[in-house]
Amino acid sequence: MMNFAVRIRGLRVVRGPVTVLDDFDLDIRSGSLTGLLGPSGSGKSTLMRAIVGVQKVAGGTVEVLGRAAGDKDLRDRVAYVTQAPSVYADLTVRQNLRYYARVLGAPLSDVDRAIEQVDLGSRADHLVGRLSGGQESRVSLATALLGKPELLVLDEPTVGLDPVLRVQLWELFHRLAESGVTLLVSSHVMDEAERCERLVLLREGALLADDTLPDLLARTGAADAEGAFLELVEKAEQEASS
Numbered sequence: 001m002m003n004f005a006v007r008i009r010g011l012r013v014v015r016g017p018v019t020v021l022d023d024f025d026l027d028i029r030s031g032s033l034t035g036l037l038g039p040s041g042s043g044k045s046t047l048m049r050a051i052v053g054v055q056k057v058a059g060g061t062v063e064v065l066g067r068a069a070g071d072k073d074l075r076d077r078v079a080y081v082t083q084a085p086s087v088y089a090d091l092t093v094r095q096n097l098r099y100y101a102r103v104l105g106a107p108l109s110d111v112d113r114a115i116e117q118v119d120l121g122s123r124a125d126h127l128v129g130r131l132s133g134g135q136e137s138r139v140s141l142a143t144a145l146l147g148k149p150e151l152l153v154l155d156e157p158t159v160g161l162d163p164v165l166r167v168q169l170w171e172l173f174h175r176l177a178e179s180g181v182t183l184l185v186s187s188h189v190m191d192e193a194e195r196c197e198r199l200v201l202l203r204e205g206a207l208l209a210d211d212t213l214p215d216l217l218a219r220t221g222a223a224d225a226e227g228a229f230l231e232l233v234e235k236a237e238q239e240a241s242s
């Protein structure tokens with residue numbers, strides 16, 4: 001039997017005057033690395049917020065690790081990293097992580113492991129306020145690696161990183177998935193899609209595709225993820241106007 005870390009049925013989210021998601025369904029297999037892709041404003045962050053249980057929803061169900069999204073039992077089983085770094089500028093990298101480890105009840109021995117995983121060993125005792133933007137966002141990511149989260153929800157974790165670091169982080173995501181962690185990683189950079197096992201493509205809150213890259217390419221006849229996305233957008237527009 002296939003296990004799903006996330007099961008969404010009929011989700012509806014309204015933010016201000018905008019219906020961001022409507023009658024939205026999605027399943028995410030346990031231990032998979034899923035890329036959530038789509039243009040700016042397509043609803044990626046809103047979907048992630050609904051999964052981690054911080055988004056007010058107007059309808060439908062979001063089940064995470066067998067519980068309702070946001071259930072208190074999920075507090076240390078689900079980790080969420082937003083686009084805005086959520087660490088203290090006036091503490092060092094290590095002090096931030098020790099603080100979060102205490103809050104999460106994670107062992108302090110996790111701190112150095114998480115710092116190494118995001119390649120910040122040489123900056124461990126530097127104040128976060130003096131780091132570059134990419135380094136600061138990696139401190140935020142390291143907080144999500146404390147403890148043993150079963151689901152990692154990462155909103156654009158590779159923005160502002162150089163190509164070498166991006167590759168290293170994707171390797172880390174793959175290792176985590178191989179160890180059984182489920183990862184949902186958003187990006188609006190299509191070439192990052194090629195690194196995911198499964199691609200969820202969003203456009204204006206609608207699910208354009210939920211497929212592996214080879215299946216997506218076969219289905220659209222496109223040469224890469226970007227071409228496939230454009231192909232699907234065109235098809236959706238033709239269907240809408242016919």
Ligand SMILES: Nc1ncnc2c1ncn2[C@@H]1O[C@H](COP(=O)(O)OP(=O)(O)OP(=O)(O)O)[C@@H](O)[C@H]1O
Binds near residue numbers: 038039041042047
């Ligand atoms: N706080 C808010 N109040 C009202 N509308 C909002 C709010 N946040 C987002 N929206 C709207 O919801 C829609 C989806 O936004 P969302 O942030 O989920 O998109 P996204 O795909 O994550 O975009 P990006 O890649 O730019 O982060 C957009 O139309 C946006 O204008």
